[in-house]
Amino acid sequence: MTPRRELTTLVAADLISNLGSRVSVVAIPWLVLETTGSPAKMGAVAAAETLPYLLSGALGTPWADRIGLRRTSILADVGSAGLMVAVALTPWLGFGALVALVALVGALRGVGDRVKHVMFRPAAEAAGVQLIRLTSVYDGLGRVVTLLGAGLGGLLIWWFGVTQAIIIDAASFAVCALLVGLLVRPPAPPAAPVRPEGYLRALAGGFRYLGRDRMLLTMLLVISALNMVVNASVAVYIPLWVAEVLRSPVGLGLVLGAFSAGALLGNLLFTAYGPRLPRYLAFVVGAAVSGAPRLLVLVLSEELAVVLAVTFASGIGIAAVNPLLGVAIYERVPPELQTRVIGLAGSLAFAGLPLGALLGGWSVTALGLRPALLVMTVFCLVVTLLPLLPGLRPRPAPAPAEREPRVVGQA
Template sequence: MSRRRGPLTGLLAAELISLTGTRMSMVALPWFTLATTGSAARAGVVAFAEMLPYVLACGLGGPLLDRLGHRRVSVVADLASAPVLLAVPVLHHAGRLDFGLLVTLIALVGLLRGFGETAKRVLFPDAVTASGMALTRATALHDGLGRLATLLGAPLAGVLILALEAPAVLALDAVSFLLASLVVAALVPAPADPVRTVAPAPAPARPGRWASYLRELGEGLRFLFRDPLVGSVTVLLLVTNLADAAYSSVLAPVWAREVAGSPAALGALSASFAVGAVLGNVVFTALAPRVPRFATFAVGFLVGGAPRFLALALVDRLWAVYLISFVAGLGLAAINPILGAITYERIPEALRARVLGLGHAISWGGIPLGGLLAGYCADLATPAVAALVFGGAYLAVTVWPLLSPTWRRLDHPASGAPSPVAAPRPTDDEAPAPGDVARTG
């Protein structure tokens, strides 16, 4: 491992370890809740409890991360997450875990994970710049590791739930938090203090901490919506992430329990999506500098979004549901690299923590409601009706890029847009590409 790429390698390794554990919990936690409560609505409540503090930590934690240091927050947040999550299986086996305590512990895990993941996202561009890798290619690699984590974690969780039960899988996720913390501490150095490239808003001569905190959040919010493309992407992801949360936290687990009758089916569903996503990511990583972003983005969302929901509601053959999930993974593989590259290229380094945090929080703002609404919809109507409702919303919003000229800017850099990430020197077979905003499921 070269010294230049050491920090990037360490950061990606930590992400792979942590995300693999998280993907295992994404199968184990809803299955555990459904098995112990028998209620889709309660599974939605647990998903809401995890994601609400996660979103708040992402959105409001930027200035705090700037003060405490991104590397320090990443290490401490992962380190603290391990014992909190481990308490769930320990208390369950001791007969001391009631539903309220489960919700409380999962909410705390969500809060810590929000701080830790935001810190890693802020560390990522500096690690890429130090490595000399092209930004679009690096974000594609980063996204591919996330898909690989699903490919590894989801089916493994299904098998382990059958063999050891869901609490044991949650314990393994706790171990993954600990390992990720150690990897970042050992391999990722603290970045140098950024040079401020955007003048701060006028402030009182001696502002209180609260006023300073709000002013810094305001700077991030103003920058976030200064570009209409960035604002449009954030709104689109608000809706698609809400629907994705409904799918992953309630609709798919309920389908696996009531239709397929096995946690292994839930793992296979996630794995089929991940296989498609990994294959698509490999192709996009190689072709990223040469493919049109707008066409890739628009078609990918249409292919990868609504069909998954329709399959759960209307298709009764498991192989067909898995095939549709695989094709959806292919379609969505390029979305995150495109959005991630544009985001990092447009945001000044001094504002990156608060802008990324706010953008992430807004685009993920519907996620807590996604699981909650899907759970109650599935209980009050049927899981199939709930899948059709959320699939219809997904289809409606992903048609938007085809109708609005704003989205054509995906293929063009913003005029005069800041370039906080130094353009890596292109290799012989690539040129630096322009880039954009958030993250899908």
């Protein structure tokens, strides 16, 4: 298989795995609703997958380095498939067992997703593909998967029932494991010392590097804040605005769809023109456009057309943010630290998601919708403009204080 086809296979496997994860977000809570009838337990089982996902993506990466990236990816997908089959076929085990199984799936998915992203760089370099184009195309395809996943989950439940839907979901993880196991052979790592590292030393190496690279850390904090704002908007602000102003659920779909459509168009534009843009400035502008304006327009206008136009433009802006962070990590972080740093970066970036809905609900309860939107607009604008401060502007990537030895078993 040619390097370019191998890269395509790796990206396809990751996207299939992500599609399965999106389907499970719909199917598993529906299973809980059917078996328990409790909305509270639906929320609990969703949280049971999210928290281990965030933790394992950061804390499990030293073991992934020790086991080998390709092997870890295969094991994570095989384990996810088996656990999802158990979820579907053993509802009689009770809610506690279901929560435990779902938590294990979340932990495996966190590590599995991170190691695939580490494998992207050597595969892209072997294929002669620019990293900035890879990260942009991947971000766009990931958004398509996110859009399709929830709808596909609902359709599978409707067509086959929730048990069969979860088994089909398990099959998606098995397909991913087969693709990586049979068709992906990452380039052999360069020769390096074989002295193994202890777990804590290996994990600390990732923390030390990320703590010294203020540019990367600032970009991650901006994205985490944007994720928090996006989740607060989707879960609280936009539904309330639609209910108060439009009084029709159709408007909710239009506003959310406008942002997604803008993001997809933005990905196409960024894939074509992104390599020519000044990267750090493009990141700052994209982050600023994607956050504060879509909140402020809900305060200033009750015209759906105006809200849709601004929201669409915000979606175009967000398309530059994730690809530029991804390429910055690939280019700045030494290869022997990438598994750990990418794991920590993913967990930090996603940390804003669970906080967003809670903060959105609390702020509206305490202040009312429009004051809450104004406060969040100011917060978002300040955070997204932080990278322009003199001390946080781009510098050369820091050299590790102590070169980290490559661990035994690197794939």
